Amino acid sequence: MPLFCLHCLDKTEGGVEARAIARPAHLAWAAGLSSIIRMAGPLLDEAGNMRGSVFLIEAEDLEAAKAIHQQDPYVTGGVFGHVHIHETRWAIGEGKPE
Numbered sequence: 001m002p003l004f005c006l007h008c009l010d011k012t013e014g015g016v017e018a019r020a021i022a023r024p025a026h027l028a029w030a031a032g033l034s035s036i037i038r039m040a041g042p043l044l045d046e047a048g049n050m051r052g053s054v055f056l057i058e059a060e061d062l063e064a065a066k067a068i069h070q071q072d073p074y075v076t077g078g079v080f081g082h083v084h085i086h087e088t089r090w091a092i093g094e095g096k097p098e
Helices: 015-031 062-070
Strands: 003-010 037-044 050-058 080-088
Touching: 003 015, 003 037, 003 062, 015 050, 050 062, 050 080, 062 080
Parallel strands: none
Antiparallel strands: 003 050, 003 080, 037 050
């Protein structure tokens, strides 16, 4: 199944507050996707504060990856200001599928 990278940056105005409100629902939502998530975590600024999210997920195609992303409570909660979703391939690194 194709692999997609979701690179999501929080809004500069209100993103921190929106993230804090949506975080419990976001974590519960992501836990329910454990069968398709290959890696996920926060993007951090220089001070170690969360400023976005990154996901590597398996999906049938780009439209399916976008549909999955639209269900994220961070999306519905207005956390992100910029989102990039691209298909990728796992070329090197531990955990590479055979």
